[in-house]
Amino acid sequence: MNLDLMIKRGQFPWRPRPEATELDVWHEYEIPLTGTFRLNDQSVLFTQVLESSHGLSAWAYVCLEPEEADQTSVITFASADEMREFVEATFRGREAVLTLAKDDRIIDQWTRNRVEEDLSATVEEFLNGIIRSVNEVSDPEQRIRAKFAGLEAAGSELAPA
Numbered sequence: 001m002n003l004d005l006m007i008k009r010g011q012f013p014w015r016p017r018p019e020a021t022e023l024d025v026w027h028e029y030e031i032p033l034t035g036t037f038r039l040n041d042q043s044v045l046f047t048q049v050l051e052s053s054h055g056l057s058a059w060a061y062v063c064l065e066p067e068e069a070d071q072t073s074v075i076t077f078a079s080a081d082e083m084r085e086f087v088e089a090t091f092r093g094r095e096a097v098l099t100l101a102k103d104d105r106i107i108d109q110w111t112r113n114r115v116e117e118d119l120s121a122t123v124e125e126f127l128n129g130i131i132r133s134v135n136e137v138s139d140p141e142q143r144i145r146a147k148f149a150g151l152e153a154a155g156s157e158l159a160p161a
Contacts, residue, residue, distance in 0.1 A: 003112050006039065006061055006097045013059040013101045014046060024073070026083060031104060034087060036064070036072055043069030047087050049098075049123045057104075058123045060115075061097040062090060091115040091122075098126045 007016040014032035015023060020039050027034040034047040043064040051057035064072065068090070077083040092115055099110035109130055115122045137143040 003063070003095065003097050006044070007099050007106050007110055009106055009108055011106050012104060013048065013057070013099065013106055016046075016059075016061065016099070016106060020044075026075075026077070027080065034083065036069070043072070045072065045087065045090055047091075047119070049119045055103045057101045058127070059099050059101060059106075060091060060119055060123070061099075062094050062115075064090075088118055091119055092117070096122070098123060100130075 005017075008018070011017060012031075014025070014035065015037060017039055020037045022038040023032065023035065024037070025032040025035040036043055036045050038044070043066075044061050045064055046059060046061050049058045049060050075086070077086065095112055095114050096119075097110060097112055100107050111126050111129070113122050113126060134143055134146045137146065
């Protein structure tokens, strides 16, 4: 599957293309957070890696091999921790698509990254790249607003000692 075509702006992260089918939700809290879907005869594992209190969230996707897809269609987990361990192990050592969503809709920020250690470290690398790109914004006011928003998001970390 062409990973560059896995997601589309404006879509729900758990259904990142209009043609995605067979949504199988493994974990949800108001919205699907982890599970699988099919896209062009390919089974894809998705998970929300993190979310902020400002409606921003980071999501990851990895294509499953046919035997993995067969296994996940009947898999059950004894706990949420067991599910997270399985998801981490499935992503590790593979190329994944990472994207950001705002208010449960995919925005333009996305990349393909190899997950070397864990999803959190890979998402941090992705976010650092976005932060570095703020310096390339030509409009100074927009650049300053973006940096200020980052400071606001840091919140309590900036509180005086």
